[in-house]
Amino acid sequence: MRDASGKFRTFLTRVHPLKDAEGRVVHWFGTNTDVDELKRVEESLRAAQARLNSALAAGSIGTWTWDIVNDRLAADEFTARMFSIEPDEAARGLPAENYLRGVLEKDRLAVADGLARAIASCGHYDIEYRVPQKGGEFRWLQAKGRVDGDTAGNALTFHGAVMDITERKRIEGRFRRLVDSNAEGVMFWNVEGQITGANDAFLHIVGYTREDLEAERLDWAAMTPPEYAHLDRQSLDELAAHGTCTPFEKEYIRKDGSRVPVLLGAALFEDNPKEGVCFLLDITERKRKDQALRESEEHFRFLNDLSEATRTLAEAEQIMAVTTRMLRAHLGVTGCAYAEVEEDGERLTILHDHTDGAPGMAGNYQLAHFRASASGTLRGGQPLVVRNVETQYLPGESADILSAQGTRAGIVSPLIKDDGLRALMVVRQTLPRDWKASEIVLCEDVLERCWAAIGRRKAQETIHRLNADLEHRVVERTAQLGAVNKELEAFSYSV
Numbered sequence: 001m002r003d004a005s006g007k008f009r010t011f012l013t014r015v016h017p018l019k020d021a022e023g024r025v026v027h028w029f030g031t032n033t034d035v036d037e038l039k040r041v042e043e044s045l046r047a048a049q050a051r052l053n054s055a056l057a058a059g060s061i062g063t064w065t066w067d068i069v070n071d072r073l074a075a076d077e078f079t080a081r082m083f084s085i086e087p088d089e090a091a092r093g094l095p096a097e098n099y100l101r102g103v104l105e106k107d108r109l110a111v112a113d114g115l116a117r118a119i120a121s122c123g124h125y126d127i128e129y130r131v132p133q134k135g136g137e138f139r140w141l142q143a144k145g146r147v148d149g150d151t152a153g154n155a156l157t158f159h160g161a162v163m164d165i166t167e168r169k170r171i172e173g174r175f176r177r178l179v180d181s182n183a184e185g186v187m188f189w190n191v192e193g194q195i196t197g198a199n200d201a202f203l204h205i206v207g208y209t210r211e212d213l214e215a216e217r218l219d220w221a222a223m224t225p226p227e228y229a230h231l232d233r234q235s236l237d238e239l240a241a242h243g244t245c246t247p248f249e250k251e252y253i254r255k256d257g258s259r260v261p262v263l264l265g266a267a268l269f270e271d272n273p274k275e276g277v278c279f280l281l282d283i284t285e286r287k288r289k290d291q292a293l294r295e296s297e298e299h300f301r302f303l304n305d306l307s308e309a310t311r312t313l314a315e316a317e318q319i320m321a322v323t324t325r326m327l328r329a330h331l332g333v334t335g336c337a338y339a340e341v342e343e344d345g346e347r348l349t350i351l352h353d354h355t356d357g358a359p360g361m362a363g364n365y366q367l368a369h370f371r372a373s374a375s376g377t378l379r380g381g382q383p384l385v386v387r388n389v390e391t392q393y394l395p396g397e398s399a400d401i402l403s404a405q406g407t408r409a410g411i412v413s414p415l416i417k418d419d420g421l422r423a424l425m426v427v428r429q430t431l432p433r434d435w436k437a438s439e440i441v442l443c444e445d446v447l448e449r450c451w452a453a454i455g456r457r458k459a460q461e462t463i464h465r466l467n468a469d470l471e472h473r474v475v476e477r478t479a480q481l482g483a484v485n486k487e488l489e490a491f492s493y494s495v
Helices: 036-058 077-082 087-092 096-100 105-121 166-181 200-206 210-214 226-242 284-310 316-331 372-379 437-494
Strands: 011-019 025-034 061-067 072-075 124-132 138-149 155-164 185-190 195-198 248-253 259-269 272-282 335-341 347-355 363-366 384-386 409-417 420-429
Touching (some): 061 077, 072 087, 072 096, 077 155, 105 138, 105 155, 195 210, 200 259, 226 259, 259 284, 284 437, 316 335, 316 347, 316 420, 316 437, 347 420, 372 384, 372 409, 372 420
Antiparallel strands (some): 185 272, 248 259, 335 420, 384 409, 409 420
16 A cells, blocks of 8 residues: 555555344444554565575574473474484474484483483583484584573473584594594693693603693693793794794603604684694604714814814824814813823823813823723723713722813723724813713714824825935945945056
């Protein structure tokens, strides 16, 4: 009907006949009600319902309402399909038992218990379970709901929704298999520093037990050495901005106090930006190999530099001086000395000792100046390695050639030639030191090269001396022959 402005509006028209005593219609009584606004509201509700249905369908979500008093559970088409129930029957309402029978038998008791607890407390309900499908497979559902009751606390209605989480469970299952495979360390963490979960590989890396994890004794922030804290802060900022962080290297302090280097990458959970997962690899072996490679490069670079520095030196004394000076500087020690051992294998002479200003060791010694066990080690061709005189020597044993100079740590490398001890390289310092294997090997190699260089120079000196002597003798013999020839010539003239 058109209103005064000329626009059509919707009216609800009701007409009622008025009859006389004989039943004849004598009048008509009618009303017109403007329902135009109501119609627009109804259209809006229908459109909203359509949009909701589309959203629920797109999100694989269904809804249901359970009249607990009359035990009638009405559900939408999606829910009906998940439980293999006819949609019309589901819309009219069925006993809740019809839906419970649709749950996988292994999950049925847990679902029933969850429903019972929610009804008893007039509270919330949240549970995950499986429902078999007609094709033989099953789907994972997550059901959430809320029980409404009267003022006396009696449960009346139960409203809820079910979501198909099969794909999520499939991804979670694959992720769980990755975690359980222990191919790499995996931990779950929060921004407060707590480690909320971890696989066995991670626990092995950091030296903790599952009992420690369950007792909440693991804290990634407390396990991080202070010098790496800034890297953690940077990664947290990157996680907050992007959800993931660029993998980086750091160290963790293990339960026993030692440190372990790791390569770490992390990601935040989309549903909780304060929690995340972290993957890490123990890179101890890689670090060891890198360090060994660096030490090897330094080792051969130093030997090459030493060879170049001593190549043109003419005197054995010069070779000893340069060698001990360079080795002392390279190792950063208090002193470095080269000693030659006499043929008897007992007497030795330290010909040159280069120090940082500390008293030198140059002079004559006896191998007995070392402890008996130490001298046996040296005669056997094994280096004597002292990391701390006070802890390695027994009382009364420390007054030897090393400790007499205030030495607290040292390396004595022996050189065995022709089944006998021929030379020693002595490196020492006034503080305890945990010598690296590479440092011990370097001392041995330097001693070998120093001995060889000195031997070559001595051989060259001997050859030079022999050549000079031979030349002198040739000159003398030539002069003698000249004199004899003159005598013969004089004799022949006289005859």
